[in-house]
Amino acid sequence: MEPSRAPDCHGGPLARQLVAPLLRREAVGSTHHVLTFELDRPLEAEPGQFAMVRGAAWGSSPFLPRPMSLLEAGKTPSILVKVVGEGTRRLATASPGELFTFHAPLGRGWSPCPADRTPVLVAGGVGVCPLLFLARSLASLGREPIALYGGRTACELPLDGALGRVAELRIATEDGSSGETGLVTRLLEQVLRDTNGRVKAFVCGPRRMMAAVAGMCRDAGALCEVSLEAVMGCGFGACLGCAVPRAGGGYLYACSQGPCVDGFAVDWGR
Ligand SMILES: Cc1cc2nc3c(=O)[nH]c(=O)nc-3n(C[C@H](O)[C@H](O)[C@H](O)COP(=O)(O)OP(=O)(O)OC[C@H]3O[C@@H](n4cnc5c(N)ncnc54)[C@H](O)[C@@H]3O)c2cc1C
Ligand code: FES
Structure with a gap:
């Protein structure tokens, strides 16, 4: 076709x-x-x-x-x-x-990371997939990102080894079976402190995690881009089934306007 x-x-x-x-x-x-x-x-x-x-x-x-x-x-x-x-x-x-x-x-892929910002990838579970593709691309350009990867247990961190080969990898698990004990946002707190917020976070994972990361980035003056999660019918803008609440009212369509969108453009509370 x-x-x-x-x-x-x-x-x-x-x-x-x-x-x-x-x-x-x-x-x-x-x-x-x-x-x-x-x-x-x-x-x-x-x-x-x-x-x-x-x-x-x-x-x-x-x-x-x-x-x-x-x-x-x-x-x-x-x-x-x-x-x-x-x-x-x-x-x-x-x-x-x-x-x-x-x-x-x-859909729209990730937008570029400005030269004066450190790329920080924040992944939850299967959200690692588009971030590993991004990490490989950044590494090929000579920009090794920091990758923060979280899951409930060590079993929920697929492809962590592959991510560690192209990024500076930091892990958090809720049960402490790998890396730090706690949520991935705990790792982000430290990065935002160490860099004074001069980062761009690229985020993919559960909605609650993405909402929390977007809030932390806003407070710290960091940039934030998320990959939207939505049930999709067509994948190319025809069925309007993938609407996600937009900040300020209305909707974003995850398949055609995303999945990668500015994290501050989403109304996380609606
Ligand atoms: C842009 C995009 C990229 C994705 N990338 C991946 C990926 O790399 N790997 C991967 O395993 N999954 C990914 N997903 C999620 C995946 O599409 C769904 O898990 C899948 O469609 C579920 O189909 P199913 O028939 O197995 O489950 P269903 O029987 O359709 O649903 C099972 C459960 O999962 C929920 N669910 C279904 N679709 C979604 C969705 N899109 N988002 C959140 N919850 C959903 C349902 O509400 C239900 O509770 C992605 C989704 C999107 C929108
Ligand atoms: S999935 Fe059909 S419009 Fe987005």
């Missing part, structure tokens, strides 16, 4: 609707899987963009494709999947050779 732009067009690489076989699936711990697909032509994508993915043989269950952040682009793009329901369960049990429809790249 011909490449297309989302209605809220942003000048990035054009989205393509592809049918691609699964090349391999690797389990990461007991609940996460990295799926790598094989394409005829390389997929161009920016860190923070996502794909709408669906098994070609899924029938009507589930009917809609599932949004998944891209972990890598190129000829063998990959995604990280955490099982939460039927779609992710089917992804996590797929076999090599199985065909998938893959609509990508979609």
Whole structure:
């Protein structure tokens, strides 16, 4: 199919609707899987963009494709999947050779980090995916970011090793099984203090974590960008199903105006 732009067009690489076989699936711990697909032509994508993915043989269950952040682009793009329901369960049990429809790249990726700000990546659980893509991209430009990664336990930190290879990694777990004991915001407090707020935080994780990080960044005079979480129907601005309350009233559409948006543009309390 011909490449297309989302209605809220942003000048990035054009989205393509592809049918691609699964090349391999690797389990990461007991609940996460990295799926790598094989394409005829390389997929161009920016860190923070996502794909709408669906098994070609899924029938009507589930009917809609599932949004998944891209972990890598190129000829063998990959995604990280955490099982939460039927779609992710089917992804996590797929076999090599199985065909998938893959609509990508979609949405707005992360915007650049100003030269006078330290990039600080704040990840919660599966939110690591678009941040690892970003960390690799920053590292290739000679800007190693600080990465703050939190989860309830050490088992909820997939790809922590890969992140540690391209970022200065600091970990927090609620049960103390890895890194500092407590929430990832505790690590951020220290970074904001040490840098006097001269950072740009890139944040992806549970909504409560992103809300807390945005509040801390505002108070410290830091910049903050978040990757929005929303249930998506189409992924390209047609169904209006991914509305997120906007600060000052109205809504932001996570798929076409995001998923990466200014953290202060979201009304976290509504
Ligand atoms: C831009 C974007 C990028 C994402 N990237 C990843 C990723 O890299 N890896 C990953 O594992 N997941 C990611 N997700 C979340 C993923 O799309 C959902 O977990 C998935 O669609 C659930 O489908 P399901 O059929 O397994 O579960 P369902 O049966 O549809 O839902 C199971 C539970 O998960 C909740 N849920 C479903 N979709 C979402 C959602 N989008 N956000 C929050 N809660 C949801 C439902 O409300 C329900 O409680 C991303 C979501 C978005 C919007
Ligand atoms: S998912 Fe359809 S408009 Fe965003």
